[in-house]
Amino acid sequence: xxxxxxxxxxxxxxxxxxxxxxxxxxxxxxxxxxxxxxxxxxxxxxxxxxxxxxxxxxxxxxxxxxxxxxxxxxxxxxxxxxxxxxxxxxxxxxxxxxxxxxxxxxxxxxxxxxxxxxxxxxxxxxxxxxxxxxxxxxxxxxxxxxxxxxxxxxxxxxxxxxxxxxxxxxxxxxxxxxxxxxxxxxxxxxxxxxxxxxxxxxxxxxxxxxxxxxxxxxxxxxxxxxxxxxxxxxxxxxxxxxxxxxxxxxxxxxxxxxxxxxxxxxxxxxxxxxxxxxxxxxxxxxxxxxxxxxxxxxxxxxxxxxxxxxxxxxxxxxxxxxxxxxxxxxxxxxxxxxxxxxxxxxxxxxxxxxxxxxxxxxxxxxxxxxxxxxxxxxxxxxxxxxxxxxxxxxxxxxxxxxxxxxxxxxxxxxxxxxxxxxxxxxxxxxxxxxxxxxxxxxxxxxxxxxxxxxxxxxxxxxxxxxxxxxxxxxxxxxxxxxxxxxxxx
Numbered sequence: 001x002x003x004x005x006x007x008x009x010x011x012x013x014x015x016x017x018x019x020x021x022x023x024x025x026x027x028x029x030x031x032x033x034x035x036x037x038x039x040x041x042x043x044x045x046x047x048x049x050x051x052x053x054x055x056x057x058x059x060x061x062x063x064x065x066x067x068x069x070x071x072x073x074x075x076x077x078x079x080x081x082x083x084x085x086x087x088x089x090x091x092x093x094x095x096x097x098x099x100x101x102x103x104x105x106x107x108x109x110x111x112x113x114x115x116x117x118x119x120x121x122x123x124x125x126x127x128x129x130x131x132x133x134x135x136x137x138x139x140x141x142x143x144x145x146x147x148x149x150x151x152x153x154x155x156x157x158x159x160x161x162x163x164x165x166x167x168x169x170x171x172x173x174x175x176x177x178x179x180x181x182x183x184x185x186x187x188x189x190x191x192x193x194x195x196x197x198x199x200x201x202x203x204x205x206x207x208x209x210x211x212x213x214x215x216x217x218x219x220x221x222x223x224x225x226x227x228x229x230x231x232x233x234x235x236x237x238x239x240x241x242x243x244x245x246x247x248x249x250x251x252x253x254x255x256x257x258x259x260x261x262x263x264x265x266x267x268x269x270x271x272x273x274x275x276x277x278x279x280x281x282x283x284x285x286x287x288x289x290x291x292x293x294x295x296x297x298x299x300x301x302x303x304x305x306x307x308x309x310x311x312x313x314x315x316x317x318x319x320x321x322x323x324x325x326x327x328x329x330x331x332x333x334x335x336x337x338x339x340x341x342x343x344x345x346x347x348x349x350x351x352x353x354x355x356x357x358x359x360x361x362x363x364x365x366x367x368x369x370x371x372x373x374x375x376x377x378x379x380x381x382x383x384x385x386x387x388x389x390x391x392x393x394x395x396x397x398x399x400x401x402x403x404x405x406x407x408x409x410x411x412x413x414x415x416x417x418x419x420x421x422x423x424x425x426x427x428x429x430x431x432x433x434x435x436x437x438x439x440x441x442x443x444x445x446x447x448x449x450x451x452x453x454x455x456x457x458x459x460x461x462x463x464x465x466x467x468x469x470x471x472x473x474x475x476x477x478x479x480x481x482x483x484x485x486x487x488x489x
Contacts, residue, residue, distance in 0.1 A: 042117065047127045050086070050114050055131040057085025058110050065097070066106040066135035069189070074106050082110065107134040140378040142194040142482065143305075143369055144185060145334035148178060148316075149385040149443075150200045150300055151325045152254075152269045158444050158468060162265055168468060170386055170443060171268070171321060177472040178384075179313040184479035186309035195365050196312060197337040198303040203273035203324020203393065204248050205333050206301040210358040214349060215242035222401035224250040226301070227274035229394070232415065235328055235423035237430050239341050248274045251395050251403040253323050253411060269321040273393060275300035302333060304346075305361045305368055325390040327452075328423035331383070335431050338379045340369050372434040380482055381431055383456065384441040384471075388449040389424055391417045421452065428456035437485070438462065439478045443471055 061081030065074040072080075074097040082091065091112035098105045112129045154171040157163045186194055199205055204227040207215075212226035227248035234240045252271040270276060278299060300319045306312055336342055349355040350366070361368075370377040392414040395403045403410065415423070431438055440453035442465045450465050457463040462481075464474035 044127075047114055047129060050112060051129045051131060053085050054082070054091065054110055054112055054129055055133070057082045058108055058131045058133045060085075062106050062108050062133040062135045065095075065108075066104050066137045068104055068137050068139060070104075074108075078106075078108055086112065103136065103138040105134070105136040108132070138376075139193060140485075141368075141370065141374075141376055142185070142190075142378055142380070143338055144194070144196045144380045144382065144482070145199060145337050146178070146181070146196055147199045147201060147327075147330045147334045147381070147383040148174070148319070149202075149325060149327075149330075149387070150275070150319050150321050151202045151385075151387060152321050152323050153387050154321050155265065155269050165265075165268060169268075170468065173468040173471050174384070174443070175316055177475045178316050180472060181382075181475040181479050182309040182312050182316075184476065185482060186307060186312075191307040191309065192364075195305040195307050195362075195368060196303075197305055197334070198312060198315060199330050199333045199337070200275070200300045200302075200315075200319050201326055201330035201333075202275060202300075202322030203253065203326045203390065204275070204322075205326065205329050206275040206277070206299075207333075208299060208301040208358065209277045210354055211349070212247075214352070214355050215345075216245075216247070217243060219243075219247075221247045222250055223277070224402055225272065225274040225276045229414070230329060230332060232419070232423075235332055235426055237335065237339060237341070237434070239336065239339070239345060247401075249395050249398070249401055249403060250274060250276070251393075251400075251411065253393050253408045270323075272322050273324050275320070275322050302337075304337065304359050305365055307362055307365070308360075311360075324393065325385065325387045326392060326420075327383070327385060327389045328420050328427060329392075331381075331424055331427040331431075331456075334381050334383070335427055335436070338369050338372075338381065338431075338434075338436055340371050342369060343367070372436075378482075378485060379434075379436045380439065381436050382439045382441070382478055383453070384443060385449065385453065386443040386445060388446065389417065389420045389452055391415065391420055424452065425455060432458055439481075440464070441466060441471065441474050441478075444468070 058078065058081070061078030064070060064081065065072075065077040070077060075093065075095045078095060079093065082093065091110050094109045096107045110131045113126045114129060115126055116124055150171075153160075154174065155162055155169050157168045157170070163169060182196065185196065204225075206226050207228075209223070209226045212228075213220070225248070228240070228242065229246045229248045230240065231245075234245075251273055253273055299315070300322065303312060303315055346359065346361065347366070349359055350361070369379075372379070393408070393411045394414045396410055396412045397403070428438060438456060438458045439462045440457040442450045442453045442463070444467055445453065445465065450463075453465075454460060454463040464470075464477070466474045
């Protein structure tokens with residue numbers, strides 16, 4: 001019976017009884033895209049899992065490779081992390097690295113392939129996984145001026161008495177503390193971006209005979225020492241007119257020769273206001289003969305922009321003590337050695353062999369001191385003293401370039417204690433206004449000196465009032481603070 005002639009009831013019965021038709025074919029055709037869709041999701045999950053693992057391993061590897069303390073090659077470092085992360089399959093790695101003395105940048109891309117299980121039904125046999133990472137670690141360039149008080153009182157102990165050459169002299173505590181500071185700020189690797197200038201000072205600051213002669217064009221009053229006599233207008237930022245500055249006379253104040261009679265005291269402490277230059281043995285008939293001294297090769301003079309910690313440590317060991325506490329003069333030199341305005345003078349000096357050898361500045365640092373606004377440079381001034389600022393003394397008789405056996409009565413003030421305090425305060429303020437971070441150490445100081453040093457420092461937390469047992473900790477704390485400040489990446 002043709003279905004057209006069947007009643008609706010009969011038609012329904014026939015349809016329900018029928019077994020022939022195309023539903024299985026239709027179902028089979030629909031199953032393929034269903035498998036591709038659902039199975040493809042599994043393939044995509046596997047792809048994302050691999051991408052996540054690859055990216056994580058690459059991120060960690062690049063961070064490790066960019067570390068300035070990393071000694072392994074960047075590719076080797078990154079691969080060690082990827083091998084630990086990607087345990088199946090292979091990957092292709094591309095690494096680019098840029099290394100400077102104070103910065104390291106690493107960029108890497110990794111590509112891996114994962115086989116598909118379901119997407120191959122539509123011709124996609126593999127999925128490509130790509131990961132990219134880059135990292136940079138950067139340290140600031142570091143410039144440090146270290147100002148060390150070498151006044152005669154450094155031969156005393158905490159009671160203010162001379163304990164003998166092997167006793168608990170302040171200088172015997174300072175030397176190892178300052179040398180330990182050098183070991184920290186110029187540790188292996190740090191010398192690539194750190195320079196230290198040391199300014200040993202007493203009543204005056206010596207820059208040594210070679211540089212002094214160059215700056216004055218061999219205009220000397222005497223050949224006993226090499227100190228400049230700054231005028232009142234010189235205690236500001238900027239380079240003084242050295243060619244026209246007078247030379248400090250070679251004279252004594254309180255620590256004249258007759259005052260240095262205790263055993264070994266004369267070998268530790270010189271009587272002069274300005275540290276003397278190296279010299280041959282003095283004849284016993286001369287006024288400044290020191291028994292047993294012999295040829296004096298020690299140099300208590302400025303060391304310029306050095307990254308040679310062993311050289312600087314030898315200098316610290318060889319410093320002698322002199323008279324006076326010319327803190328403003330030390331601050332002037334310390335700040336000058338952080339001031340880019342001195343660059344032309346240093347470049348000019350480098351043209352001459354004798355001056356170049358005298359300064360001994362590494363060619364890598366020919367652009368130092370950097371600008372005060374250089375974002376890649378940090379500047380620090382560290383001042384250590386064991387006493388209050390003194391007036392600046394000069395002989396009354398300006399016609400005598402050298403004056404022996406003077407107990408102070410033949411001298412007068414070039415400027416008073418009050419003047420000296422104002423000059424020092426002005427230089428401390430100028431340093432801080434130029435973003436120089438100032439640390440100060442008061443070693444067995446009285447309240448007057450403590451106040452001077454506290455006011456000079458960049459905040460109360462950067463002033464250390466210490467005794468002999470604490471000075472090592474003070475220098476260590478300052479070195480640690482510098483290391484924390486310099487790491488920015």
